[in-house]
Amino acid sequence: MNQITVVICNYNYEHYLAASIDSALAQDYPGTTVLVIDDGSTDGSRAIIEQYGNRISSVFKRNGGQVSAYNYAIEALETEFVIFLDSDDVLYPSAVSEVMRLFAHGKWAKVQFRLDVMDGAGMPTGAYVPHSEPPADCGILLMGGWLYPSPPASGNAYRVSALRRIFPVPEEGVNLYGADFYAIYGVALSGPIATVPKSLGGYRVHNADGATVSFANSEQINKAPRAFNMRWAILRNIARVRLQLELPPTFHDFSHEKASFCSSVYHATFLTRWRWMLHDSRGYLHAIVANPFWSVKKKLATLMLSSLCLVPCSPLSDFVVRYISNPLARRRAAGR
Structure with a gap:
């Protein structure tokens, strides 16, 4: 049986962390292990993690940002498959079984699935992400500069060998966050993408209010375009140096333009x-x-x-x- 690790990267999310860990431990796929990486939390996260004992593996590192946590995990992983579950999100019990069924019958670099949007209290809003399904060969479109429709971090399962063609990602300067950008789009340059056409997890949106333009938990709406441009430039350099592929200088993405x-x-x-x-x-x-x-x-x-x-x-x-x-x-x- 192929093995998979659910990696939970946490920073100061003590109020949601237990639900995230519990959802990973509740997977009905027997070959699932859980690794929690705490990125220097200053709240009560450590005590919560330690309560799980040997049911999970845990790492307590100095605060370095999401990119450093992904870099650490991808280097340390001993399984060929991984899901990076945000510490405020949850997986439904059959999530791993569903993605591993697809991995078993194809050379997929990534299997993605929809996430139901929850509010800050974990209640369903009736919305889900994403709303469009990409083709299997997203790499061709990426070479033309098109970012394909993808769920947030928690809705993606990866082949670790594909991730290692992209990671480690530079951690210096302002590039502390957005590690899922490099995983989601970089991995498409390594192989085809499969989609499970149903929701297999919950995505918590802390500002879940339809009366605002703000949606999701990433950068503020006026900062997101600058962050995406920087990450695209870094991904271009990684593709050039490690994969000998030349991505275009600019990219096209409705979410980015919408911001x-x-x-x-x-x-x-x-x-x-x-x-x-x-x-x-x-x-x-x-x-x-x-x-x-x-x-x-x-x-x-x-x-x-x-x-x-x-x-x-x-x-x-x-x-x-x-x-x-x-x-x-x-x-x-x-x-x-």
């Missing part, structure tokens, strides 16, 4: 919205029109919604931005 759209248009004046649409919306519109993962219907709907930001009605414009950027806003609108 620019939101930070520029939300709560903006009528003139500012028009100015952005006329002068700065090229990347945003290209990510819609040329999107290889979307249907024509979805493209037209998104373009029509985006055009409503040009009407001289700020409340309507702000509603449209929230609707486009935050899946939870769509749930609220549908429930009215």
Whole structure:
């Protein structure tokens, strides 16, 4: 039987950590082991981890950020397969069995699955991510600069040998976080991607509010574009040096462009919205029109919604931005 490790990287998430560990231990796949890497937490995380004794393996390291935790784990892993479970997320009991069934019948570099969105208290919101499924050969599209639809970190199972072609990733300077970016997209350069078309876990969103443009737990909306650009530059260098592959200087991704759209248009004046649409919306519109993962219907709907930001009605414009950027806003609108 192939073995798999569920790695939980934790930093100061004592309120959610036990639920995450319990979900990993509750997997119905017998060949599952659990490794918890605590990245220098200053809360009560250590005491929680120690309560599990030899049911899990644990590492307590100095705080170095998510990238350093991934680097450590990928070097130390003794299994050929791994899931990196965020310490505030959970896996459903059959998650590992489902992904290992696919790994057993294909040379997949990664198997991904949907995650149900939970609020901060762990209650389901009715939303899930992602909404689109990528083709198996995401590497070809990545070579053209397209980031493929992927769940957040916890919704991905990897072949460790594929990850080791990308990691370790530089930890210096501002590149402390976003390790899942390199795993999700870098691994597609090493082999095909498989998708389980159903939810196998829960993704906790701490600001789960459909009344805001903010969605997910990553960088603030105005910082995300800069962070993605930096990570793409680092991934390009890794691909060039280690894989002898040349990625394009820029990339295309609706989530990335959506962040620019939101930070520029939300709560903006009528003139500012028009100015952005006329002068700065090229990347945003290209990510819609040329999107290889979307249907024509979805493209037209998104373009029509985006055009409503040009009407001289700020409340309507702000509603449209929230609707486009935050899946939870769509749930609220549908429930009215």
